[in-house]
Amino acid sequence: MVININARKRLVFVFFLLAAGLTTVILRLAWLQFVRGAELQEKALNNRLNVMPVAAQRGVIYDRNRHELAISIASDYIGAFPQEIKDSGRAEEIAATIGSILDIPAKDVLEKITRNTGFEFIERQVEFEKAQKIKNLKLPGIEVVPENRRYYPNGPLAAQVLGFAGVDNQGLEGIEAMYDKQLSGEPGKIVIEFDALGHEIPRATHRYIPPQNGNSIVLTIDQTIQYIAERELEKIVNSPTDPLKANIIIMDSKTGEILAMASRPAFDPNNFGKYPSSVWGNPLVRDVYEPGSCFKIITTAAALEEGIVSPNDSFYCPGYIKVGPDTINCWVSPMSHGSETFAEAVKNSCNPVFAKVALKLEEEKPGKFYDYIKAFGFGHPTGIDLTGEGTGLLIPEQQLKPINIATIGIGQGIAVTPLQLVTAVSAVANGGRLMRPHLVKEVLDEDGNVIKKIKPTEIRQVISPATAQKVAELLENVVSKGTGRNAYIPGYRVGGKTGTAQKAGPGGYMDGKYVASFVGFAPVNNPRIVCLVTIDEPKGYPYYGGTLAAPVFKRVVSDVLHYLKVPVQYDENKKDEQPPKPVTVPEVVGRELSSAKAEIEKLGLKVRFEGQGDKVIAQIPKSGAVVPAGTKIILYLQSNPNKPRVPDVSGLRVTEAAQVLEAYGLTLEPQGTGQAAEQNPVPGTIVSPGNKVRIKFYETAREVLGP
């Protein structure tokens, strides 16, 4: 004890300093091992684990009748454990072997298998034989692991609805993307614990977590109806019309179920990478366009519901309407529709009347027109179960000017998606009840049990059933007597509306660029389906919805109704339009009038007499021709062969007219071709045998139908 007090104090001080340091270490250990222990342990484990993914089997996408639209087929991937390869010292040789089997450059393979990672994919979705070959070589550090590849058995059919899934089993577009969680399932994995150099740790964690396979989806789409729609689109895009795009959508009006959704241009989801990404999306839910006259259905419904107009109200169409400083022309301009009832205006698709009705509605009940537009679902996504749905474009209500009201009344100055329009028209067909459109009917588990059923959802009652009924009748007139005549389907009551909208471009409407469309439903008395056909930028003339889209609609809807076994029914007033029985026309030339008439009528044909007398000297059509029952047979009569009267041959073709005149002993002097129109001498003139009759023939003027 030689050191002094001060030195002792210093010793004690330094001791406590060092002791404090060591105590800190203990505290730090406690912090790391207790407070952060679990977290660090987890991190340490993850750090050491190498995971080989095992893909889950992606669920099937079925159509409503359980036909497979998208399936997963077994395939393999080639994976590599770089460390094992490095240990084997055969990296170059392995790269060369695999490269030659898979037909990829050996140096690319080498680069992958020499990376400083735990696991690498060399190639995904390898063909069975190639994978088998590699498997048989038993190369060190090379694994062949099963995975799944998506296959779309129908190729491009319903491609924009289905979308597609990428190599990692992830839905990228369409239903595949929207229902990815359901379809993809949970991938499993093989977990192996590795040391830092990539050696498997003996007796270490080595687990197999099996994948959880995905659920299957049953769509509302009907493969056959989809096919019908696509067939018609294919026809139209391969015709001289050659539009930029064309779409068809068919909806079950009672449930909102989409039965078909087809677009051109399309793509093959099996090879989606070979198509521009612009065609991957679904234009029916994504793209907007100005609906044109098809939108008059909405105007009609709103005006009728609010009592602004009734079908028999009289209007006058001067061929245009002035709204403030602006003028809206009728589509028949420079002609006009003149006096017409509202019902006729619908039939004629008369622009000034609809503009007037829209303005009147706005004037008497401000804001109501827009309320209906919104109630019908415009300006909102419909809520369909697809990603990337468009909302459409409505002019903000506070910026609305009378001219806007007038143009929206005829379907310009508003942009809608095809889906919005078909959903809105569906509400009219469905007694005013707006249904939420949907594409998925059921979700099935791995074993095919239904785990979820999507029921039809009514969004709201937009118009009363009585108004809906009135609108439907007006639309039926459009098809039976008006601009939609080309959509008429014998045996079914069809209601619909044509549309020919000018396309808006930068700085206004573009000359010569139209969207021809037709939307309609059938049967009118108990609607089953609503169908919209849009043809975007058809080439040449005519570009009208009534001439381009209505015939497509007719073919599609006719086939679909027959396919759905919707009973054929005939309008009481139109018995003559029953599908007529074929009848062979008998030979009655030279017979007495009464016996000829009796024989013809017995066969179910009708008779029209031409000329005077009791003896038949000519008949049109000739004997042996097969005609539908109810066809009128024209019998030409004569009393005195020496003093023939010039017969009325108007409407006959040149050869028919020649035969008839010859029977009378007269000679034809034709002018022009087509159907007989003007005769000289006029019918009924008594002439001498052998006289010439001059007849002018005309080609029937092409019937041009309005927008």
Add this chain to the structure above:
Amino acid sequence: MRRRAGTLDFWIVLSTSVLLGMGIIMVFSASALTSSYNLGDAFFYLKRQLIWAFLGLIGMSFMLKFDYHYLKRLAAPVLGISIILLLLVLIIGISSHGSARWLGVGSLSFQPSEVIKLAMVIFLAASLADNRHRLKNFIQGLGPYLALMVVVCALILAQPDLGTSVAVAGTTYLMLTVAGADRRHLFMLALAGVGAVVLAIILAPYRMARFTAFLDPWAYAQGYGYQTIQSLLAIGSGGLFGTGLGQGRQKLYYVPEKHTDFIFAILSEELGFIGAALVVIFFLVLVWRGFNTAFKAPDTFGSFLAAGLTIMLAIQALINMGVVTGMLPVTGITLPLVSYGGSSLIFSLVGIGILLNISRYAGS
């Protein structure tokens, strides 16, 4: 003031034995799998560690019988030789991990920096025992020691070996504190020391990078933060009882220097908090008994020598455990008595032999 040598300090013998034993077991556990894989001999490091321990124990036995008073006379020559060795290592040293720290051939190589630690402590104790009265004078008293420290540290730093350098500087500083240097001087020196460390970090880019990684190791997980992170993962995996001896995973190439500088991390993983805390506690016992020896030493030289040896041991342990637990930036320094390493183990045991020798003369 000579007395007859008495008995050894039981606690020092006990804690040294425990730490040495745990060290040998852990060196085997940490290295067996990898040395079996890399060198084809699971016992490679164990065998060598046993040899070093044996040699160290011989050295210790010799020192505990060798009257420490003779060391006072040997102090200056030993220091001189050590400094020459330090110079030699800079010229003809054997490189490993980017540092030239070894002298000699193959397994006969040793680290002069381990020698200088001991030589420095002996010299300081001897010199301070005679000159402590002049210590209050900054220039004449403190100055020469600081000059010596700077020279020695600079030589070690040149290897480069920041860890040992800091340990030597810290030990010198604390010995000067014990010897009675002026508090204001000590305070200024502390500031200067911090400044020097900062300068050392700034001047060497690899130290700067390590320091940045120390502040946020997870951001540099694959770079300079790798060692710290793997070490923390090992410690965290241990929990209370550890994964069990030999059951640790992080030693499988994850933790670098697993049987040397980072042996404490593997120990924490396999033996858990209980085992790790036990190691720290035995170091505490060593420090306590070391200072107790200093307290009761028969003369000033013995007192300073005991304090110096204890301080050197404690500072190395603190730096090592501070690094392993992520509280200090990574510097290569072993955990005395526990880590694998020939020179370190031998000279640690020799130091403890001296400490035990002093304890034999300590009064009650």
